[in-house]
Amino acid sequence: MTTEQKVARRKLSLLDLAKELSNVSRACKVMGYSRQQFYEIRRNFQTYGADGLVDRLPGAKGPHPNRVAAEIEQAILDHAMDHPCHGCTRVEQELRLKGVQVSSGGVRGVWQRHGLLTKHERLLRLEKATAERRIELKEEQIRLLERFSPEFRERHIEAPHTGALVAVDTFFVGVLKGVGKIYLQTAIDCHSRYAFARLYPSKLPVTAVHLMNNDVLPFFEAKGAKVETVLSDNGREFCGRMDRHPYELFLQLEEIEHRTTRVKRPQSNGIVERLHRTLLDEHFRVEGRKTWFETIEEMQKVLDDYLIVYNTKRPHQGRGMNGRTPASAFSDGLKKPDLKRKEKAPDPQPQQTAA
Secondary structure (H helix, E strand, O other): OOHHHHHHHHHHHHHHHHHHHOOHHHHHHHHOOOHHHHHHHHHHHHHHHHHHHOOOOOOOOOOOOOOOOHHHHHHHHHHHHHOOOOOHHHHHHHHHHOOOOOOHHHHHHHHHHOOOOOHHHHHHHHHHHHHHOOOOOOHHHHHHHHHHOHHHHOOOOOOOOOOOOEEEEEEEEEEEOOOEEEEEEEEEEOOOOOEEEEEEOOOOHHHHHHHHHHHHHHHHHHOOOOOOEEEEOOOOOOOOOOOOOHHHHHHHHOOOEEEEOOOOOHHHHHHHHHHHHHHHHHHHHHHHHHOOOOOHHHHHHHHHHHHHHHHHOOOOOOOOOOOOOHHHHHHHOOOOOOOOOOOOOOOOOOOOOOO
């Protein structure tokens, strides 16, 4: 029995007691009601019957007469799905441009009825809708989901051993007086974070090939390792026709798989992007204020000295590095030789000679 039913039964008991005692005052005193309440209860019972004994809350019954129309409410919910981080005023202005007249308070009321008052709740609604049905997300929606979802933030590049994946990229360093633009070709082993870098006056495909052929592959061969996969962006120095592009042809000759990142997604190659920031903060911005360079060779010599420190002496704070140097992680990540014993073939039976 609900509370409303209990209250209605108590009021009915009050009417029965007053009729039995023929005394309204005594009945009200016993049941704990006032005479004014008694006459109001009796009037409601005589007018509405048993339903009149149930307490009626003040206000409009059913939908409020000032509630926004159903089509406007749906437009607000659709806008919240497309732009979950827009506030009430922004939604009002956006819908007004589309010919939908609604106030910011009306927008807030719709959000409140559907449990979407906070930005976090609207993002959860978008994520739930994405999980339940296959839809094509807009670039803004993808960016917001990656920003607020811990699952996206914890994604990282997998490289189980040294040489499994080498990330490469081109970085614009600046302009050197008398020389022109200076570009940096970089390569880094994603497992050990061992880095290679060389400066060039252009970013042609031949410069990317030169770094791999003269620095990266000889170092791996000397350590008994092999580069299995190269990860790059879609720059012209890395990508082109498979049968003509110099970099593509070089990787095919070396039997190295070539993977590319998604367009306009630099975080897909985040390890080499983080290397660029480290080189910029710890080397180029410092040396550019201490030394006056006149040639690329002078810049390269200082850069080589820094890379020795970076690879062999500087503890690395990357994921899974635990403070090791890249050189130490490079050695630890080398593929172990297969120790499975090969089954020995049975010895041949000696041939019997004729007596």
